[in-house]
Structure formats: structure tokens, C-alpha cells
Amino acid sequence: MDDGLFLNYSAEGRDLIRKAYDLAERSLAGKMRSDGKPFFGHPLAVAKIVSDEIGLPPECVAAVFLHEAVRMGSEDTDIRSLKLDESIYTMVDGLNKIATIKPKDTRLEAENYKKLIIQYSTDPRVTVLKLADRLEVMRSLAIFPKSDRERKVLETLMLYIPLAHQLGLYNMKREMEDIYLSYAEPEQYRLITNKLKATQKDREKLMAEFIEPLKVKLSDAGISYKLKIRTKAAYSIWAKMVKQKVPFEGVFDVFAIRFIIDCPGDDLKLERELCWKVFSFVTEEYEQDTKRLRDWVTNPKTNGYESLHITVKNRDGAYVEVQIRTRRMDDIAENGFASHWSYKGIKREETMDKWLTSVRYALEHPDTDTPEDLPQPPSKEIFVFTPTGELRILPAGASVLDFAFSIHTNIGQRCVGGKVGGKPVPIKEKLSTGDVVEILTAKNQRPAPDWINYVVTTKARQKIKQALSEGEQKLASAGRELLERRLKNWKLEFPDEMLTEMMKKRKMTSVNAFFAAVGEGDIDVNEIKEYILTEEQRKQEALEAAQAQEAAKSHRVDASSKDDILVLNAKDLKGLDYRMARCCNPVFGDDVFGFVTRESGIKIHRITCPNAARLIETYPYRIQKVRWADSPSSGSFQVSLRITTDQESEALNKIMEVVGTFKASIRTFNVQENQRQGTYDILMKLLVPSNLELDKILSQIRTQKHVLKVNRL
Numbered sequence: 264m265d266d267g268l269f270l271n272y273s274a275e276g277r278d279l280i281r282k283a284y285d286l287a288e289r290s291l292a293g294k295m296r297s298d299g300k301p302f303f304g305h306p307l308a309v310a311k312i313v314s315d316e317i318g319l320p321p322e323c324v325a326a327v328f329l330h331e332a333v334r335m336g337s338e339d340t341d342i343r344s345l346k347l348d349e350s351i352y353t354m355v356d357g358l359n360k361i362a363t364i365k366p367k368d369t370r371l372e373a374e375n376y377k378k379l380i381i382q383y384s385t386d387p388r389v390t391v392l393k394l395a396d397r398l399e400v401m402r403s404l405a406i407f408p409k410s411d412r413e414r415k416v417l418e419t420l421m422l423y424i425p426l427a428h429q430l431g432l433y434n435m436k437r438e439m440e441d442i443y444l445s446y447a448e449p450e451q452y453r454l455i456t457n458k459l460k461a462t463q464k465d466r467e468k469l470m471a472e473f474i475e476p477l478k479v480k481l482s483d484a485g486i487s488y489k490l491k492i493r494t495k496a497a498y499s500i501w502a503k504m505v506k507q508k509v510p511f512e513g514v515f516d517v518f519a520i521r522f523i524i525d526c527p528g529d530d531l532k533l534e535r536e537l538c539w540k541v542f543s544f545v546t547e548e549y550e551q552d553t554k555r556l557r558d559w560v561t562n563p564k565t566n567g568y569e570s571l572h573i574t575v576k577n578r579d580g581a582y583v584e585v586q587i588r589t590r591r592m593d594d595i596a597e598n599g600f601a602s603h604w605s606y607k608g609i610k611r612e613e614t615m616d617k618w619l620t621s622v623r624y625a626l627e628h629p630d631t632d633t634p635e636d637l638p639q640p641p642s643k644e645i646f647v648f649t650p651t652g653e654l655r656i657l658p659a660g661a662s663v664l665d666f667a668f669s670i671h672t673n674i675g676q677r678c679v680g681g682k683v684g685g686k687p688v689p690i691k692e693k694l695s696t697g698d699v700v701e702i703l704t705a706k707n708q709r710p711a712p713d714w715i716n717y718v719v720t721t722k723a724r725q726k727i728k729q730a731l732s733e734g735e736q737k738l739a740s741a742g743r744e745l746l747e748r749r750l751k752n753w754k755l756e757f758p759d760e761m762l763t764e765m766m767k768k769r770k771m772t773s774v775n776a777f778f779a780a781v782g783e784g785d786i787d788v789n790e791i792k793e794y795i796l797t798e799e800q801r802k803q804e805a806l807e808a809a810q811a812q813e814a815a816k817s818h819r820v821d822a823s824s825k826d827d828i829l830v831l832n833a834k835d836l837k838g839l840d841y842r843m844a845r846c847c848n849p850v851f852g853d854d855v856f857g858f859v860t861r862e863s864g865i866k867i868h869r870i871t872c873p874n875a876a877r878l879i880e881t882y883p884y885r886i887q888k889v890r891w892a893d894s895p896s897s898g899s900f901q902v903s904l905r906i907t908t909d910q911e912s913e914a915l916n917k918i919m920e921v922v923g924t925f926k927a928s929i930r931t932f933n934v935q936e937n938q939r940q941g942t943y944d945i946l947m948k949l950l951v952p953s954n955l956e957l958d959k960i961l962s963q964i965r966t967q968k969h970v971l972k973v974n975r976l
Contacts, residue, residue, distance in 0.1 A: 264277075264280070264281045264284040264285065268280075268311075269310075269314055269321070269324065271314065271315070272314070272321045272324075276320070276321035277321070279321050279322065279325055279347070280310075280321050280324050280325050280328075282325070282345050282347070283324075283325035283326075283327075283328040283329050283332075283342075283345070283347075283351075284310075284325075284328050286328070286329065286332055286340070286342065286345060287303065287306055287328035287329065287331055287332040287336065288303055290332040290336025290337050290340040291303045291306075291331065291332065291335060291336050294335055294336070296403075296406055297406045297407050297408065297411075298405075298406035300406075302331075302335060303331075305331065305399060305400075305403075306327050306328050306330075306331040306332075308399045308402075308403075309327050309392075309395050309396050309399045310324045310327045310328060312395040312398055312399060313327055313391075313392060313395045316395075316434075316435075317391060317395060317432070317435075319388060319391065319392075322348065322350060322351050322354070323354065323388050323391075323392060325347065325351055326351050326354035326355050326358065326392060327358075327392060327395075327396075329342045329345075329351065329352075329355045330354075330355045330358040330359060330362075330392075333355065333359055334358075334359060334362055342355065350386060353385055353386050354386045354388060354389050354392065357383045357384045357385060357386060357389035358389055358392060358393065358396075360383040361380055361383050361384075361389070361393055380393065380426075390426065391432070393423075394423055394426060394427055394432065394435060395435075397418075397419060397423045397439070398435055398438065398439060400415055401415070401419055401438075401439050401442045401443070402442070404416070404442065404446060412446065416443055416446050416447055419439055419442075419443055420443050420447075423439060424436055424439050424440055424443070427439060437496045437498070440496060440497075440498035440499070441496060441497050441498055443498065444497055444498045444501055448501065451501050451504075452497060452501070454511065455497040455500050455501055455511060456497050458511050459494070459497065459500075459517075465581075466494065466517075466518050469518065469577070469579075469581055469583070470492060470518070470520075472577065473520065473549075473577060473583060474490070474520070476548050477544060477545065477548060480544045480547075480548070481541065481544060484540065484544070486524060486525075486537060486540065486541065487524070487525040488522050488523060488524045488525060488541070489522075489523040489525075489590075490520065490521070490522060490523075491520070491521040491523065492518075492519070492520055492521075493519055493521075494517060494518055494519075495514070495516065495517050495519070500514050500517060503516075515552075515555070515574050515582040515583075515584055516574070516583075516584035518583055518584070519583070519584040519585070519586065520583060520584070520585050520586070521585075521586040521587075521588070521593075522541050522585070522586070522587045522588070523588060523589070523590055523593045524537050524538065524541060524587070524588070524589045524590065525589075525590055526589045526590065526591070529591075534560075534589045534591065534592070535560050535561065537589065538560050538571050538587050538588065538589065539560070539571070541587045542571055542573065542587055545573065545575060545585055545587075546573070546575065549575035549576060549577055549583075550575060550576045550577075551573055551574075551575050552573075552574045552575065552576065552582070555572070555573065555574040556571075556572070556573050557570075557571070557572035557573075558571060559571070559572070560587075560588075560592075569588060569592040570586050570587065570588040570592060571586070571587040571588065572584065572585070572586050572587075573585050573587075644656050644657065644658060644659065645657050645658070645659055645661060645694055645695060645698075647661075647666060647694050647695075647698045647699070647700055648698070648699045648700070649670070649699075649700065649701075650699060650700075650701050655669050655670075657669060657694065657720060658719050658720060660693060660719045661693070661694050661718075661719055661720060662690065662691050662692060662693055662694065662717050662718060662719070663678070663680065663681040663683070663688060663689070663690050663691070663692045663694065663700065663702070664678055664690040664691065664714060664717050664718050664723060665694075665718045665719060665720045665723050666681070666694060666700050666702065667681070667690075667702045667704075668718070668720065668722055668723035668726055668727075669720065669722065669723075670702065672726050674702055674704060675723060675726060675727075676708070676709065676710055676726070676730055677704040677705060677706060677708045677709075678690055678702055678703070678704055678708065679703050679704060679705045679708050679919060679929055679932045680703045680915075680932055680934065681700055681701055681702050681703055682700070682701040682703065682912060683698050683699070683700055684698065684699060685701075685912065687703075687912055687915055687934050687943070688934075689932075689933055689934065690714070690717060691716075691717040703915065703916065703919065704919075705919045705922060705923050705928075705929050705932075706923045707922070707923060707927060707928030707929060708928065708929050709730070709734070709928065710726075710727045710730040710731055710734075711930065711931075712731060714727045715727055715728070735775055735776065735779040736775060736779075737782075738778070738779035738782035738783050739774075739775045739776075739777075739778040739779040739782060740778075740782070741782035742777075742778035742779055742780070742781030742782030742783070742786075743778045743781070743782075745781060745782065745788060746778070746781055746788055746791060749788050749792070750792075750795075753792060755792065755795050755796075756795070757791065757795055761794065761795060762774070762777070765777070765791065765794055769786070841857065841864055841865040841866065841867055842863060842864065842865075842866055842867070843866070843867050843900070844858075844866045844867060844868045844869075844872065844874075846868070846872060846873065846874055847868055847869040847871070847872035847873070847874070847875075848869075848900065848901055848902055848903065848976075849867050849868065849869045849900070850900040850902055850951060850953060850954040850957055851891055851898070851900060851952065851953040851954060852891060852953045852954035852955055853869050853870075853954050854869065854870040854871070855867050855868060855869055855870060855889050855891075856868055856870060856875070856879075856886060856887065856888065856889055857886070857887030857888070857889045858878050858882070858885055858886060858887065859885040859886075859887060860885075865887055867889060898952070899950040899951065899952055900950065900951055900952070900953075901930065901948060901949070901950055902948070902949050902950075902951055902957055902975060902976075903946065903947070903948050903949075903975070903976040904945075904946075904947045904948075904949065904961075904964075904973060904974065904975055904976065905944070905945070905946055905947075905972075905973075905974045905976055906918065906944075906945040906947065906964065906970065906972070906973050906974075907942050907943070907944055907945070907970075907971045907972040907973075908942060908943045908945065908969050908970050908971060909941070909942060909943070909969040909971065910936065910941055910942060910943055911969045913968075913969065914943065914967065914968070914969035914970060915934065915943070915945070917967045917968070917969075917970075918945070918947070918964055918967065918970070919932070921960060921963045921964050921967065922947075922949065922960060924963075925951075925956055925959055925960050925963075926951070926952055926956050927949045927950060927951045927952075927956060927957075927960060928949065928950045929947065929948070929949060930948040930949065930950060931946070931947065931948045932945070932947050933945070933946045933947075942971065957975070961973055961975065
């Protein structure tokens with residue numbers, strides 16, 4: 264290595280670089296670039312950018328040489344023989360992985376490609392080294408064939424220029440932009456740069472004349488401020504010319520002035536007042552173009568950006584853009600969630616922001632030399648893919664249900680499970696980085712309260728709560744209507760104070776929740792009736808109930824009698840007099856009988872219930888003959904099915920398709936693998952209007968390929 268290189272480092276740092284330099288020089292011997300010059304000139308030029316223009320530590324310079332030695336050198340190159348610090352090899356590994364990915368190969372958009380760079384950049388400095396590499400390539404574009412040159416120019420525009428801006432490497436960004444323009448639009452580049460040179464003295468004169476009277480007014484008003492003055496780069500001017508369809512002279516903000524006002528404390532009202540005061544001084548002195556006023560102080564942008572933008576014309580007719588903001592607003596705009604690159608239209612994501620913040624930290628602390636001291640890329644996110652390769656970024660701990668809602672709300676609400684790597688999983692399955700996830704849906708599926716426990720993303724929580732709230736509202740309306748009808752029949756009233764007391768007793772916080780519980784049947788209207796009655800009335804009713812209970816014990820129903828038949832209506836299945844037994848879950852149309860309980864009224868059992876024989880033999884005097892109403896109502900019944908299938912994912916899809924074609928909805932769908940038998944054991948709960956509809960579903964499921972057994976529980 265030439266003794267005149269990398270003199271800005273200590274002797275120890277230069278020794279480290281020399282080891283990497285010499286190994287790369289040997290490994291790359293005989294390798295040439297497109298112009299016939301030694302390829303070693305490329306890593307040497309990149310290393311100089313890293314050292315002299317960016318100012319990263321010697322470990323980064325060494326990583327540049329070793330990366331190219333591995334990528335382009337001889338196959339037997341062993342960089343670990345140098346026995347350097349592990350952080351250097353980490354950077355080399357990241358650069359090597361990035362070099363294997365090309366946007367045209369991965370078919371990913373630029374944003375996804377940037378995420379892949381981040382995934383491979385476990386050391387945050389790797390991203391900066393890649394940018395330095397691209398800057399050297401852009402400076403050497405002339406040596407590449409036309410096809411390669413066009414591809415590199417496009418890659419730079421959509422990927423590397425936005426990254427450089429995000430990192431705050433503005434000089435690098437401007438240079439790559441101007442190189443891009445000089446190749447993509449050479450005539451426009453020459454026009455703009457020549458006009459900038461020709462008008463430079465005019466701008467300097469305009470700046471001096473513009474600032475002077477404002478300085479006096481601001482000083483007299485006691486306003487402390489900092490002034491930033493800039494001239495747009497050629498690329499930025501060209502972009503505005505294209506977007507606004509104007510010539511060079513029509514770009515008003517070629518010359519821009521930014522006032523950054525000092526405002527003590529966190530008085531937001533005072534901040535706005537100071538911004539408008541400076542605005543008044545500027546517009547008193549210069550003619551304002553009212554059509555170009557942008558008030559993002561009174562009404563900040565959705566991304567948090569705050570500033571006043573105005574365009575004024577001086578006495579000579581020249582236009583100047585003026586931006587007015589406080590130091591806090593400027594800090595947020597430059598470094599926070601509304602940074603300059605965000606409001607310029609470059610896509611922004613929280614994951615990128617956290618990562619880029621760590622890169623900025625590494626740039627600002629070049630003396631950090633131990634891996635544990637370096638900020639690491641965000642570890643609270645996972646990167647998962649759709650079957651088509653679309654990348655989704657979710658918080659660590661996210662489930663299949665989170666993933667479904669991230670795709671679309673309707674998909675989330677109808678999710679019944681998924682496949683991870685082709686393997687069926689339930690909705691609560693936790694995902695990991697790299698998972699390829701396919702969502703399974705059913706048209707009758709609806710969110711359930713326990714779904715809240717399965718998700719971690721804000722969107723999923725909000726959408727589930729919203730769906731549950733809408734369902735609660737419907738139940739509340741039905742519950743209120745039911746109670747009002749019963750109260751009218753009983754000739755009773757339910758004043759607000761009684762409602763409040765009963766809500767406290769039930770530990771409920773909202774009226775909607777109370778009436779929804781009535782509509783669902785969790786709160787029996789008979790309980791409300793008892794609460795309303797006076798104590799004497801309640802005692803009397805309790806006495807009558809006791810007498811009725813004794814009568815029920817001594818009364819045996821004659822099987823031949825037609826007077827002791829209870830007629831059931833599915834719509835009122837959770838009403839005052841009877842309930843469906845949970846042990847067998849009767850469905851409208853099943854053969855059923857009633858059993859008079861001591862405390863819960865009459866419970867309806869299927870004649871095939873596992874408990875039926877014992878109840879009929881032991882308590883014949885409590886048995887009540889039961890028949891259904893002549894036609895089903897709008898009620899629905901829960902039923903559980905156990906299904907055994909071959910281990911074929913097609914079987915799961917077919918089962919859900921069958922259910923979706925009938926008047927039924929899936930409440931739960933759990934799949935267990937039986938490795939010993941080579942089968943899937945499926946436990947599915949449905950809501951059906953009648954046993955006729957259930958029989959249709961069972962019949963269709965039994966005919967499906969790969970279905971081995973179907974049982975109703």
C-alpha cells in the first residue's frame with residue numbers, strides 16, 4: 264500500500280487497512296474493468312470515499328477491500344486468515360449478500376429491495392458502504408456498456424438516491440442525482456447548469472437585497488432566528504420543470520430562504536404566533552403570491568410536518584420561496600417522522616426510520632469501534648411474505664390473524680386460519696421472519712371476542728373492536744326490543760337508576776353492553792323482572808316458584824297425554840322458560856325432550872344425548888314432552904363437528920367451501936396433526952338454523968375426497 268494513502272488514520276488503523284489492501288491486491292490481480300484498467304481501482308476509489316468524504320473508521324475501509332477480494336477475487340481467497348476483528352467480517356458478509364441481489368432478479372419494488380439491504384446489514388455501516396460503492400460506480404459510468412449504464416442509472420434513481428437522502432448524506436445524494444440527470448437527460452442537464460452559472464451573480468445580489476430589510480425588522484421585534492439559504496440542485500430544478508411543465512425561469516424556488524425561529528419552552532401557541540409575525544414582516548416588505556401560500560402551521564400535514572411556505576416577488580419582479588418555522592418544527596422536519604425525504608413523496612415506514620436513525624448514529628460517532636457499542640437494526644419487527652412474494656413488515660409476536668388484517672380488513676374478518684410454508688395453522692399461530700403465509704377465509708366467518716388476544720398490531724385490534732362493536736350494537740337493539748316487549752306485557756317500568764344499579768351489579772361499563780347481553784341471552788329478562796319488583800313481590804314470586812317446583816317433583820307426565828307438550832320456537836330458545844342443554848346442543852328439528860331442573864328451568868336435550876338414558880330412567884317425573892314449532896324462525900344453533908381427513912391441505916379448503924355454500928357460519932376451526940395415523944383431526948363449531956341445513960352440510964362433507972370420518976358431537 265502506498266504510504267501516502269489514508270493518512271487521516273492512526274498508525275494502528277493504517278496497519279489494519281494495509282492487511283486488507285494487500286490481500287485484495289493479490290486476490291484481484293489480473294482482474295480488469297470495462298475500460299481495460301485494473302479492477303483494483305474500484306475498491307481503492309470506494310475506500311477513499313469512505314475514508315475522506317464520509318469519515319468512517321479504518322475497519323470500514325478494510326471491509327471494502329475484503330468484500331471485493333471475496334466477490335471478484337480468486338476462489339481460494341481466505342480473508343479470515345488475517346484474524347481481524349469479527350465486526351469487519353460481519354460488514355463483509357453483509358456487503359457480499361447485498362451484491363447477490365438485483366432488483367430485476369428479485370422482482371421486488373425499490374422499497375422492498377431497500378428492506379432486503381437492511382436485512383443483510385446487521386452492522387448499520389454496511390448501508391453506507393454500499394452507497395459509497397454506488398457513488399464510485401456513478402462517477403465511472405462512462406466505462407460501462409450502454410445497457411449496463413442504463414440499468415445502473417435507473418437503480419441509482421429508484422434506490423440509492425433515496426437512501427442517501429434518508430441518511431442525511433446530502434452531498435452524495437446531490438452528486439448522484441446530477442450524474443443521473445447528465446446521462447438520462449444530457450441536454451436538460453447542460454441547460455440548467457449553464458443557466459445556474461449565468462445567474463449566480465444575480466442571485467447573490469438578490470440575496471443581499473432581500474435579507475437586509477428583514478434583518479432590521481426581526482431585530483427590532485426581538486425575534487431570534489437562524490437563516491438557511493440554498494440554491495436547488497440541477498436535478499431538483501429539472502424535476503420541478505417536468506412536474507409543473509414550466510421552463511427554468513418558471514421554477515420559483517430555485518432560490519429559497521428558510522427562517523428558523525427560536526422559541527423558548529414548549530408553547531405551541533407562541534410558536535404559531537411567532538411564525539405568523541415573521542410572515543407579516545416578509546409580506547409587508549414583499550408582494551405575496553397568495554395562490555402559493557401553504558399553511559402547515561395551523562393545519563400540520565398528516566405526517567406531522569409544520570411550516571409556512573410563501574412565494575414573494577421583490578421590486579424587480581424576481582420570485583423567492585420563503586419557509587418559516589420554529590426550531591422544534593425544523594428538528595421534526597429534518598430528523599423526526601416528517602423528515603424532508605418523507606414530504607417529498609419518498610415512501611416512509613417506521614421500520615426504515617428506526618434503522619436509519621441507527622445508521623446516522625454510527626456516522627456521527629466514527630470512533631465507536633466495538634460491535635456491542637454499535638446500534639443494531641430494529642429487532643422488534645418480523646419480515647414475512649405473501650405467496651406472490653410481497654413483503655409485509657409486522658411487529659414481533661404477530662400472528663396469522665395480524666397478517667390477514669395487514670393485507671385487507673375483509674380478509675382479516677373472514678380469516679379461519681392459514682398456511683405457513685404450506686402447513687395449515689390456526690389464526691393465533693405466531694409468525695417468524697422469512698415465513699411465507701397464505702390466508703384461508705370463509706364468507707360466513709365473523710370476528711369473535713377472543714380474537715383480541717391473538718393480535719398485536721394496532722390495525723387488527725381496531726378492526727376487531729370495530730366489528731365487535733357493530734355486532735354489539737345489533738345485539739343491543741334486539742335486547743332492548745325484547746325487554747321493552749316483556750316489560751309492556753308485565754306492565755312494569757325499568758327506570759334509569761335501576762338500570763345503573765343493575766349494571767354495577769353486573770360490573771358493566773356501558774348501556775350498550777348491558778342490552779347486548781340481554782340480546783345474547785347472557786342476562787335473562789326474568790332476572791331483570793325480579794330486580795324491578797318490590798321485595799314483597801319478589802318474596803311472593805319466590806314462594807310461588809317454590810310451590811311450582813314441588814308440584815313439578817310430584818307430577819309425572821303421561822306419555823300418551825297431548826296436554827303436557829311444550830312447543831319450542833327457535834327464535835326464543837334463550838327465553839324465560841327453557842334453555843338448550845350444552846351437553847348435546849340440540850338443533851331445530853332434532854328429536855328432543857325437556858328435563859325440569861331445580862334452578863335453571865327446563866333444559867332441552869336431544870333424544871340421542873349421552874345423558875338421556877340416565878335422566879329418563881332416574882327422574883321420569885321431571886321429563887317433559889317437547890316438540891318444535893311448525894317452522895324454523897330466525898334463530899341459530901351451535902353445533903360441534905369432529906372431522907378426520909388425510910393430511911392434504913386441499914381437504915381443509917374443501918370443507919370450508921362446503922360450509923360457505925349453506926346457511927351456516929364457522930365459529931371456530933382447529934386443526935391437529937396426527938402424525939401416527941397420518942391424518943388431520945379437525946374440531947369445527949358452526950351456527951346453523953336447523954338440523955335440515957346441518958344434514959346437508961354433513962352429507963356434502965362426507966362426499967369430499969380425503970375426508971375419512973365425520974361425527975356430530
